[in-house]
Amino acid sequence: MTYARFTGAPLKVHKVTNPWQSPSGTLPALRTGHGEVISVPHKIITHLRKEKYNADYDLSARQGADTLAFMSLLEEKLLPVLIHTFWVDTKNYVEVTRKWYAEAMPFPLNFFLPGRMQRQFMERLQLLCGEHGPENEEELEKELYQEARECLTLLSQRLGSQKFFFGDAPASLDAYVFGYLALLLQAKLPSGKLQAHLRGLHNLCAYCTHILSLYFPWDGAEGPPPRQTPVGPETEEEPYRRRNQVLSVLAGLAAMVGYALLSGIVSIQRTTPARAPGTRSLSMAEEDEEE
Template sequence: MAAPMELFCWSGGWGLPSVDLDSLAVLTYARFTGAPLKVHKISNPWRSPSGTLPALRTSHGEVISAPHKIITHLRKEKYNADYDLSARQGADTLAFMSLLEEKLLPVLIHTFWIDAKNYVEVTRKWYAEAMPFPLNFFLPGRMQRQHIERLQLLCGEHRPENEEELEKELYQDARECLTLLSQRLGSQKFFFGDAPASLDAFVFSHLVLLLQVKLPSGKLQAHLRGLHNLCAYCTHILSLYFPWDGAEVLPPRQTPLGPETEEEPYRRRTQVLSVLVGLAAMLGYALLSGIVSIQRATPARTPGPGALSMAEEEEEE
């Protein structure tokens, strides 16, 4: 019997099944098609077989990391949400996918990773609390730099040099994109009628992050919340396809009250190793900087009652 397909994705938070846009898109598509996946929701990308999230390990052991490649593989495995679409609807899917990437994705990156207030109070806060030590000290900053580079690629050579002009242009394009999506959806349940397609998975993942997260600087949220059909659309998908984990919030470094899960032994080993690495680093720094020095005790000297052994001295330092 072939091994089950395994999906590794970012954990949930902010009332969502995952905090990551790409992970949300793949998770939603899998739910739409009923693909039998063993899902690992984690907050340490180094535990992924590819070192990135999301990632899919196929039944044959192959590892796929790009979201569109994961969805392509699911289609090859006969889990195709676009099976009943017409050629016209297929063309519309490509057009709207391009619209999302050009007009809405840049603003999402700016909102969560560039806007200083949102990044410090929401984005970095979640990742720093969710990630294990010592990754939480440097990985959120590295992720921010990667998103800045991605935004630069999306904007391309037409990017205004003035940051205020860039921000104004990005948000204007995003508002127009949201309005167009609202008009296209109309009163339908999904973009192509009563059944969801791959376009719905991507639109939902883009919109629900913006809709659900409480942002101190939510410049686009007010416009989205004024488009009631898009809000109802997100709420409908969240309640229908994620009824038990739509409100999932990752409790960082919290001891479970029930029996130990299969992830718990790994988590405990990771915590112990992290603490040991941290202690070793501090001890090495102390020795190199001269805060702690090792001296050979002379045989003639007898330690007094208040003297410390070397081990005790190192512990205190």
């Protein structure tokens, strides 16, 4: 989103909280003018560049190399701690992350999707730190946070007093850095060791605030622009919306029935009714009378 705003790419944004409403079943997703659906963020940026929306058009070869180096540094040093902060740290996950998704997602997705996402992020963290064993988890955490603080300090020194990393115009590195830092800066975390270090780097804080006010002005106290009634091709989403509503209701009913059966609230028993003495003869007599 930040990269698209930097380049002025004419996107029509549809904010959804249900992955089923995405044309690819995952978020984010971009549907191109030719009907192609792209879901991987770096492939979305590649597509925008092919469409002549290139934030790095004016960069020199040296600046392009610096961009790749800093992106690699962020992914290696900062990303693992961000995953740990939001998805592994128990207090942050329970009080912030899971709460966010549970309140935003429709029933019954809010019951199982946050947990599934947590498992996926924990698997990704294990891949990023694959050489470390589980026996030194505390030592690993201490090392990760130390490297992340050094990474933030290096970013602060590289930015200096500039508006953006390469001068007065934003580039892809700015979108990348902002994507990592904005959430960490804005979230109200009960356990915010790295957040406290970031807030002590005043130029990075001012940098994030500047991008928010300039490129996301309605995401603050002001409301978003009034939503227009969709016309033309936009109406194609209506059948999918109805389908998703029906699927959500059916899934909700199935979840409630399953919970009732598993918890013992409802039970199904098959019994053979006992026959009192003389029942058979009485039944035969009634049949004879009816005949």
